[in-house]
Amino acid sequence: MITVENLHKTYGLTRALHGISFKVQKGDVVGFLGPNGAGKSTTMKILTGYLLPTAGKASIDGLDVVEHSLEVRRRIGYLPESTPLYTEMLVRDYLAFVAEIRGVPGRRLTAAVERVVSLCGLQRVIGKNIVELSKGFKQRVGLAQAMVHEPDVLILDEPTSGLDPNQIVEVRKLIQQLAEQHTVVLSTHYLQEVDAVATRVVIVNRGEIVADDTKDQLLSKASTHAIRARVKGPKANILSQLGELMPGRRVDVMWSEGEYHDLRVHVTTDLRDKTVPEALADLMVKNGWAIAELGREQVTLEDVFRSLTATTEGGVA
Amino acid sequence: MSQALVIMRRELRSYFGSPIAYVFGALFLAVQLWLVTFTTFKHGAIANMQAFFQAFLPWTFMVFVSALTMRLWAEERKLGTLELLMTFPVRARELIAGKFLAVLAYLAVVMLLTLGFPITLAIYGKLDWGPVLCAYLASMLLAGAFTAVGMFFSSITRDQIIALLATLVTLMLLLIIGHPMITELMAAALPRWLVEGIAGLSPSPYFSSIARGVLDTGDLVYYVCFTGFFLYLNALVLHGRRLKG
Numbered sequence: 144m145i146t147v148e149n150l151h152k153t154y155g156l157t158r159a160l161h162g163i164s165f166k167v168q169k170g171d172v173v174g175f176l177g178p179n180g181a182g183k184s185t186t187m188k189i190l191t192g193y194l195l196p197t198a199g200k201a202s203i204d205g206l207d208v209v210e211h212s213l214e215v216r217r218r219i220g221y222l223p224e225s226t227p228l229y230t231e232m233l234v235r236d237y238l239a240f241v242a243e244i245r246g247v248p249g250r251r252l253t254a255a256v257e258r259v260v261s262l263c264g265l266q267r268v269i270g271k272n273i274v275e276l277s278k279g280f281k282q283r284v285g286l287a288q289a290m291v292h293e294p295d296v297l298i299l300d301e302p303t304s305g306l307d308p309n310q311i312v313e314v315r316k317l318i319q320q321l322a323e324q325h326t327v328v329l330s331t332h333y334l335q336e337v338d339a340v341a342t343r344v345v346i347v348n349r350g351e352i353v354a355d356d357t358k359d360q361l362l363s364k365a366s367t368h369a370i371r372a373r374v375k376g377p378k379a380n381i382l383s384q385l386g387e388l389m390p391g392r393r394v395d396v397m398w399s400e401g402e403y404h405d406l407r408v409h410v411t412t413d414l415r416d417k418t419v420p421e422a423l424a425d426l427m428v429k430n431g432w433a434i435a436e437l438g439r440e441q442v443t444l445e446d447v448f449r450s451l452t453a454t455t456e457g458g459v460a
Numbered sequence: 461m462s463q464a465l466v467i468m469r470r471e472l473r474s475y476f477g478s479p480i481a482y483v484f485g486a487l488f489l490a491v492q493l494w495l496v497t498f499t500t501f502k503h504g505a506i507a508n509m510q511a512f513f514q515a516f517l518p519w520t521f522m523v524f525v526s527a528l529t530m531r532l533w534a535e536e537r538k539l540g541t542l543e544l545l546m547t548f549p550v551r552a553r554e555l556i557a558g559k560f561l562a563v564l565a566y567l568a569v570v571m572l573l574t575l576g577f578p579i580t581l582a583i584y585g586k587l588d589w590g591p592v593l594c595a596y597l598a599s600m601l602l603a604g605a606f607t608a609v610g611m612f613f614s615s616i617t618r619d620q621i622i623a624l625l626a627t628l629v630t631l632m633l634l635l636i637i638g639h640p641m642i643t644e645l646m647a648a649a650l651p652r653w654l655v656e657g658i659a660g661l662s663p664s665p666y667f668s669s670i671a672r673g674v675l676d677t678g679d680l681v682y683y684v685c686f687t688g689f690f691l692y693l694n695a696l697v698l699h700g701r702r703l704k705g
Binding site: 154155188191192193194195213214216217219221223225227228229230231232236240241243244245246288 | 463466467470473474477478539540541542543544546547548549550551702703704
């Protein structure tokens with residue numbers, strides 16, 4: 144459905160995209176994840192025909208986004224970052240305008256607007272000026288305009304940024320509904336969002352793709368796991384003995400209060416590491432230190448994300 | 461081209477949906493008629509509209525068109541709606557045509573409202589309608605030329621005030637270099653061909669000649685070229701945005 148090959152984009156001296164390639168199948172919901180300035184928006188702007196790539200190709204349904212720009216734009220619904228809207232228009236008029244300019248024929252115009260109004264829950268505000276709406280409703284108007292012409296592909300740039308937690312949940316639900324009928328590419332800072340809606344995750348950093356996989360695959364590939372233990376005993380002693388027992392491993396003390404210490408032992412996923420909890424427990428028993436907790440730390444997408452984009456930490460929720 | 465009409469309708473709705481259109485229209489009529497009443501409606505004066513068109517209209521247009529066009533692109537850029545607009549399946553020239561026609565349609569409505577003036581003249585005096593109708597045509601041509609300049613300046617900035625000032629200054633210079641007073645002054649110091657060349661850039665002489673009732677192909681060609689040139693620059697600016705982001 145969407146094919147991107149070796150896309151480059153340079154703004155003046157800044158390299159925004161440096162050879163991005165990926166594919167999106169029909170029905171996929173792909174989450175674009177990355178710190179600010181990673182190239183998520185630039186990729187989307189090229190796909191929607193707003194920006195011209197410096198080099199490389201992108202196509203939707205086999206149609207090149209530069210050569211067949213108008214055709215491609217007809218197939219896309221787009222919600223740009225920060226949801227630009229004509230604030231002086233009524234919700235109803237605005238949606239009708241977008242439907243018309245997107246080529247919905249006159250006789251189907253009213254029906255098309257009604258469809259997205261009910262889909263996005265806009266009935267209450269349809270006669271209001273957009274400027275009067277809350278951020279959550281504005282976002283829904285933005286989503287409604289993106290799909291008023293029933294496009295094959297929805298491209299949503301940070302659809303939940305700036306919303307309050309309740310609104311975020313609502314908008315995510317809406318996106319999940321949309322995902323049933325559309326191919327969706329969305330970008331986000333929020334890992335939970337990808338967790339909640341996406342079937343595939345593309346992690347972008349500094350204009351390059353650093354990971355492109357299903358969520359589960361990414362989690363199982365994650366290179367760092369950790370064993371957590373809460374131990375009661377003398378801190379210096381514990382650390383030195385752990386060091387002897389497991390040379391080369393990173394042991395962090397996460398928290399200490401009195402004799403209690405939370406330890407985090409970094410392990411990899413290979414077989415030998417299965418013995419780490421046992422060795423840890425043995426050591427504690429031998430020394431007579433009490434174990435208050437022992438367990439494997441859950442790996443989250445956040446860990447994966449951090450390990451892949453470690454150099455730029457900003458913007459991660 | 462039907463998409464251009466969709467754009468045009470949206471622009472017109474945004475003019476007429478706010479008080480701007482009415483306040484502007486009323487101000488325009490008031491200023492123009494006030495200026496003219498003192499010169500034309502006099503006992504024994506010739507029943508024509510030369511004062512209405514020749515003396516004041518280019519200058520009132522200068523101010524009003526600058527104010528009408530300043531928001532056309534600058535506001536879209538500021539709101540971020542330009543990005544959405546440029547991802548609709550619409551050609552850049554349709555976007556430009558839509559906005560251009562909206563301003564022109566609005567000004568046409570306002571100009572229609574001034575028809576009461578020649579009708580009054582025709583009732584109380586003997587009015588030659590030929591030059592009057594030519595002058596109305598000349599006004600719309602001038603409005604188009606000014607609108608193209610205003611749209612161009614609106615496209616290169618996101619600040620409406622900068623667009624307004626740049627348009628005002630440009631239009632003022634264009635009007636001044638074609639004004640008979642200035643051309644006479646220049647003629648004293650500069651060679652004739654240079655003076656004519658400079659004045660030839662200004663819309664003023666072409667406007668005057670059509671407004672006097674002389675329809676000359678050259679004058680029409682001037683307006684088509686002038687307007688086309690600035691609309692083309694506008695298209696280049698839009699294309700530049702797709703390269704730069």
